[in-house]
Amino acid sequence: MTLNRRSFLRATSGIAGALSFSPWLLAAAQNSDVGADVVIIGGSLGGCAAAIAALRRGKRVVMTEETDWLGGQLTSQIVPPDEHGFIETRGANASYRKFRNDVRDYYRQNYPLTDAAKAKPNLNPGNGSVSRLCHEPRVAVAVFNETLAPYLQSGQLTLLLEHVPVQADMDGDRVGSVTVRSLKSGDEKTLTAPYFIDATELGDLLPLTGTEYITGAEAKSDTHELHAAEVANPANQQAFTVCFPLQYVAGENFVGDKPADYDFWRDYVPALTPPWSGKLLDLSYSSPRDLKPKKLGFDPTGAATAGTLNLWNYRRIVDANNFLPGSVPGSTTLVNWPQNDYVLGNLIDVSEAEKQKHIAQAKQLSLSLFYWLQTECPRADGGAGFPGLRLVPEMAGTTDGMAKYPYVRESRRILAEFTVTELHVGAQQRAEIVGKAEKNMKAAPFADSVGVGSYHIDLHPSSGGNNYIDFASLPFQIPLGSLIPRRVENLIPACKNIGTTHLSNGCYRLHPVEWGIGEAAGCLASYALETKATPRAIRASADKLADFQRGLVAEGVEISWEQS
Incomplete structure (x- = not known):
């Protein structure tokens, strides 16, 4: 049966429920003090793995997360897994491979895949070239939620979403407690445990606890x-990136208003040593290994691009060819490219105001890249721009289509x-x-x-x-x-x-x-x-x-x- 867009949403309605814990699952303690065997601050990918391991061993766990999605770089940052070439058979833990297989099974059970796609043992939903498993972030969220649901139901796990650490009390060389604050209500809870795990993206517990x-x-x-480097520089940190999913619908025109900072980013040339290849918003970049200018390609139809890497295919997370005709509007790629790496400031050991300023500017860079792709990106036919590109807020879990959290490399x-x-x-x-x-x-x-x-x-x-x-x-x-x-x-x-x-x-x-x-x-x-x-x-x-x-x-x- 051919499914239209509405039928597809009905067919995948279970995803929406799996993306948010129902009230009885979010049985976070009502008291201001919460105790456990292990407190995990941060629901990053490492935090999720730590929680699964401790729960598997019968420990009582409290886990917090700054956003409303578990999974860190895989979900709230929307980055498909970067992996080595042996990942399907060796070089990773059994639990990681189980997670990958669970993602594939989730697609088979909940998505309108073609029979050919369902039959692939190593299904790659997006057929992106960066990974053997390029998938939507919300599917990973659903898998994490399903994995943790029994522990939440039994009370072995307490999960505090949208909470951040604000204070730690020390007893000599031991952490006595960590206080976390709700980003929604402002309420605070004091968490106690014999062991604390810092699974935040930026190492937020280290300064709070005085850990060197x-x-x-x-x-x-x-x-x-x-x-x-010849000279140490604590402020010299890798770029972070505000990633976003990008969908292409042939024949449509989604071009909207020009981003506020577009003129700045359109002409911006990174001040790097050795020099960058030219303007950041361009299909040329510095080749990582030799730093020589290298041409990239971009064609959202997925076609080959004249001997160069087609950025559209690189981190594609939805390949329409894997789905029944008419069930998806078009293929979708994840934009985490050289063109939206942000190098004008850091997120670590700066004021909250400066941190938020850099995140806002990085978001403007990504919005400017999106607008440039719609309006100015060179096409093989000599024209410019692909107006059929659109942001996909429903995949990012945000209103603006940008990731919930920046992709942090350091x-x-x-x-x-x-x-x-x-x-x-x-x-x-x-x-x-x-x-x-x-x-x-x-x-x-x-x-x-x-x-x-x-x-x-x-x-x-x-x-x-x-x-x-x-x-x-x-x-x-x-x-x-x-x-x-x-x-x-x-x-x-x-x-x-x-x-x-x-x-x-x-x-x-x-x-x-x-x-x-x-x-x-x-x-x-x-x-x-x-x-x-x-x-x-x-x-x-x-x-x-x-x-x-x-x-x-x-x-x-x-x-x-x-x-x-």
């Missing part, structure tokens, strides 16, 4: 990294018991250290490994004026020492706030690695409670460390590539 941390770029004299990072550097994972520097050809290299082995990952070291242009820094790394491990602060005993990072450097963060920041970090954090807090040993003591004891790692492996955590 670092930001920005370190000096080569401090880290001895081949590609490090966070505060704890000063850890062990810091991963380029020396441990960079292909070129490993070759220089070991003295073998790069093709025979392996990343440094970590005896305290609690996970694995693989991605090149990928730093986008920065607020300090750096162009891309992009070079090869080697499949790596996640050392437990990078999750343990040097001083504070009961605070565990769960995402980009672990002990990495400005450079090594570039390969530890992607979706499956953040999931692995979060799962390790949730398991670590649980094991610490079960053994009455601190994370520091667990790492220091050969017997306890080995026992902890055996438990991880039994739960489907990959701690070595040989194990894969």
